[in-house]
Amino acid sequence: MTTTPRRRPATAIALALAGVGVLLAGCGAELESDDDIQSVTVPRCGEEVEYTTPQRAVVYEGGSADKLFALGLTEHVHGYVMPPANPPVEESPWAAEYAQVEFLSDDLLNRELVVDAQADFVVAGWNSGFSDQRGITPAILDGLGIQSFMHTESCFNYPGFPENVTPFDGLYTDLERLGRIFGVEDTTAEVVAGFKERVAEVEDQAPAGDPPPVFLYDSGTDQPFTAGSQVPPNDIIRLAGGENIFGDLDARWTQVGWEAVVEAQPEVIIILDYGDQPAEDKIEFLRTSPVTAELPAVKADRFFVLDYNEGISSPRNIDGLEKFAAYLREHYS
Incomplete structure (x- = not known):
């Protein structure tokens, strides 16, 4: 499979944001750069892709939604797709954020759903959302003018552009890349630093002796x-x-x-x-x-x-x- 980075013109909404900061939901992140948020090149797995600031994101499963919610990007999320395997969103730490966006489907992610939602950005994993068999891949969405983002953890076997990192490093990488796409790098740095501190505390308290x-x-x-x-x-x-x-x-x-x-x-x-x-x-x-x-x-x-x-x-x-x-x-x- 071969694809090339897509060049997507800035939308009228995105251009309107060029001179102003926009307050976001959740933890109150702000779009932090007047000059750079309109077009930024960020890896999608091992492929360099040019993004413009999304306004109608569709997210698949709790992990995708929670990454955007954790960065305070609720106002940029149009809706979520949540298959039945997922626990109820009311049990999520971000239940209030889920309540502010649209529930789109309890089915698997598919192209028609994304198009009907007028999405300009889709977040999912490879083979756990995006799928050759179901006809919804980043390459297909590129052809439709819809931006996409994949969990780095899932890029292990992504055809043509694999990326192999440890899963927690993949989490940090995703947050940092999303922060760049949405122009909230300062907020992202704080969130990631907080997660890393919590992980370090766990490691410091790990039981001595041979691991069970x-x-x-x-x-x-x-x-x-x-x-x-x-x-x-x-x-x-x-x-x-x-x-x-x-x-x-x-x-x-x-x-x-x-x-x-x-x-x-x-x-x-x-x-x-x-x-x-x-x-x-x-x-x-x-x-x-x-x-x-x-x-x-x-x-x-x-x-x-x-x-x-x-x-x-x-x-x-x-x-x-x-x-x-x-x-x-x-x-x-």
């Missing part, structure tokens, strides 16, 4: 679906003081065999909680399956429930890290 082996259980009975090295739970486990038993897999969310789980003898199991597969049902399966009933984590009843939006690329990764770190300190300090 941890298995993340997403779903699956015949074969489990779990987290490789390229998704946020790997960093959550590592930074909290544990060891992801599948952290050596150069993959994102991936399927493995139960034999590998049994061989690793996990002492802690993280349950990813979402949609129609509640954590309680997954825990009951692990307790009753003859394959997993004798695992050290199961016998010791060491289950930690991670909220869906704490496990996908999102500012809430930091919340998930702090909660899991507290759990490990309770059991291993």
